[in-house]
Amino acid sequence: MLALPSPHTTTAAQTLRELALELGFDVAGWASGQVPRQAWQSYGEWLESGRQAGMAYLETGAWRRADLSTSLLASQGVGRVLALGISHAFEETPPPKGGLRAGRVAQYAHTPDYHAQIEPLLARLVSEATSLGVRARGYVDHGPLMERDLAGRAFLGWHAKSGMLVSTELGAFVTLAAVLTDLPDQPDEPAHPDRCGRCTRCISACPTGAIDPDRAIDARKCVSYLTIEHRGPVDWALRPGIGEWLLGCDVCCAVCPWSLKAGKLARTLRPDPELAHPDLLSFFGVSEREFARRYQHAAHARPRRKGMARNAVTVAGNLGEERLRPVLDLAAADPAWEVREAATYALWRWQDRAGLERLRTDPHPQVQAGAERGLKALSGINDSVPSVER
Numbered sequence: 001m002l003a004l005p006s007p008h009t010t011t012a013a014q015t016l017r018e019l020a021l022e023l024g025f026d027v028a029g030w031a032s033g034q035v036p037r038q039a040w041q042s043y044g045e046w047l048e049s050g051r052q053a054g055m056a057y058l059e060t061g062a063w064r065r066a067d068l069s070t071s072l073l074a075s076q077g078v079g080r081v082l083a084l085g086i087s088h089a090f091e092e093t094p095p096p097k098g099g100l101r102a103g104r105v106a107q108y109a110h111t112p113d114y115h116a117q118i119e120p121l122l123a124r125l126v127s128e129a130t131s132l133g134v135r136a137r138g139y140v141d142h143g144p145l146m147e148r149d150l151a152g153r154a155f156l157g158w159h160a161k162s163g164m165l166v167s168t169e170l171g172a173f174v175t176l177a178a179v180l181t182d183l184p185d186q187p188d189e190p191a192h193p194d195r196c197g198r199c200t201r202c203i204s205a206c207p208t209g210a211i212d213p214d215r216a217i218d219a220r221k222c223v224s225y226l227t228i229e230h231r232g233p234v235d236w237a238l239r240p241g242i243g244e245w246l247l248g249c250d251v252c253c254a255v256c257p258w259s260l261k262a263g264k265l266a267r268t269l270r271p272d273p274e275l276a277h278p279d280l281l282s283f284f285g286v287s288e289r290e291f292a293r294r295y296q297h298a299a300h301a302r303p304r305r306k307g308m309a310r311n312a313v314t315v316a317g318n319l320g321e322e323r324l325r326p327v328l329d330l331a332a333a334d335p336a337w338e339v340r341e342a343a344t345y346a347l348w349r350w351q352d353r354a355g356l357e358r359l360r361t362d363p364h365p366q367v368q369a370g371a372e373r374g375l376k377a378l379s380g381i382n383d384s385v386p387s388v389e390r
């Protein structure tokens with residue numbers, strides 16, 4: 001419901017926005033709690049086209065993204081939403097000594113779980129709102145909200161060609177969060193102008209062609225999805241595009257001229273070199289439980305041990321550096337068949353016929369199939385395997 005703002009609500013809105021900036025958010029602004037029809041319609045179309053890949057959670061309760069009142073408190077209408085952005089544009093961290101370190105981790109995952117760091121800041125905002133007589137609830141990442149739509153309407157940035165919310169101040173390396181409130185609603189200001197212009201750098205640089213012309217991502221091809229959310233073997237044709245990425249992918253954010261102009265701005269979140277450059281050996285020879293304990297405060301826990309081991313051997317295959325041989329050996333003997341299957345790809349990339357021959361007799365049919373595929377490709381009789389320059 002739209003209402004004229006009273007001096008009290010204007011002050012409360014200002015106080016909360018100022019507190020957010022004091023707490024360490026880099027940008028903050030208010031959006032109407034009424035989600036525009038066009039936003040949830042295009043969300044629905046995206047789901048219908050199957051671009052969510054295996055992320056069934058995006059379909060569960062999809063309608064809640066259209067009606068934010070269900071996400072504040074039962075039967076409480078949402079008025080305005082405080083949309084927040086915090087930079088994760090970190091300075092390069094040198095790799096720690098020891099271990100076997102190679103590949104790259106996306107910057108958002110360099111910091112110990114950003115949810116855990118941002119939630120206390122949201123809790124402070126909610127408690128301040130309560131003391132001002134405002135009902136509020138904070139969200140970061142996991143709620144049924146279209147955070148980019150909210151941030152766009154709060155004028156934090158625009159819906160860029162990469163699908164990202166890009167800010168002229170912060171570039172694309174921005175984590176978003178939101179505080180839903182029952183402050184009387186107000187109509188949104190006109191949308192932020194599109195600042196992509198004629199640039200298409202992100203589209204040309206995307207290693208797997210995952211950015212569609214409607215400024216949405218096809219998660220089935222996105223390296224971020226494939227390395228974080230996807231379970232099991234990745235389509236062989238997409239594995240070369242994974243390149244060096246162990247977890248996530250920053251290509252479309254990094255090439256953006258607005259990120260380059262903004263520079264390394266992160267001031268609240270801090271990187272941890274062990275997360276930025278994990279020891280690849282820590283993904284092998286440990287149980288899922290031991291792995292989960294070691295990475296419990298990190299995004300690395302999301303793909304689980306076997307996902308990270310799969311990613312590590314895929315990267316080793318792509319990099320072809322002899323010092324990474326232990327990764328291939330460990331992966332080929334891993335208890336998880338998904339990791340051994342990924343080893344067949346790496347062995348093919350390394351043109352290791354003997355290694356592929358050994359996995360040909362693996363107990364799991366998909367590992368056998370991978371080994372067959374690699375061997376046939378080495379003999380030049382399998383055109384279903386992507387051709388890659390070494």
Ligand code: B12
Nearest residue numbers: 042043106147148149152158159165175176217224248249
């Ligand atoms: C599922 C998900 C993914 C999936 C799917 C990505 C995608 N583009 O949809 C995968 C795993 C691939 C992924 C990857 C990444 N993700 Co992600 N992801 C999400 C999540 C949980 C839901 C997104 C979603 O609903 N997607 C479906 C599409 C259709 O919806 P949408 O992106 O929200 O866009 C719709 C509406 O918002 C609408 N719209 C209307 N008006 C406006 C205005 C603006 C300004 C914008 C941008 C959009 C918009 O347009 C779209 C059509 O419906 C959000 C958190 C959240 N709850 O929002 C984080 C989120 C989008 N991810 C984020 C990040 C950082 C990433 C990665 C950079 C991580 C990495 N380095 O590997 C990559 C970037 C890939 C890319 N170019 O988008 C940030 C993005 C911040 C930003 N500045 O935009 C979010 C918001 C998390 C957070 N709390 O910060 N992610």
Ligand code: SF4
Nearest residue numbers: 206222223249251252
């Ligand atoms: S995250 Fe990587 S793979 Fe996904 S859209 Fe961006 S550049 Fe492409």
Ligand code: SF4
Nearest residue numbers: 160161196199202256
């Ligand atoms: S790289 Fe260019 S096209 Fe892509 S989001 Fe940035 S400005 Fe827009």
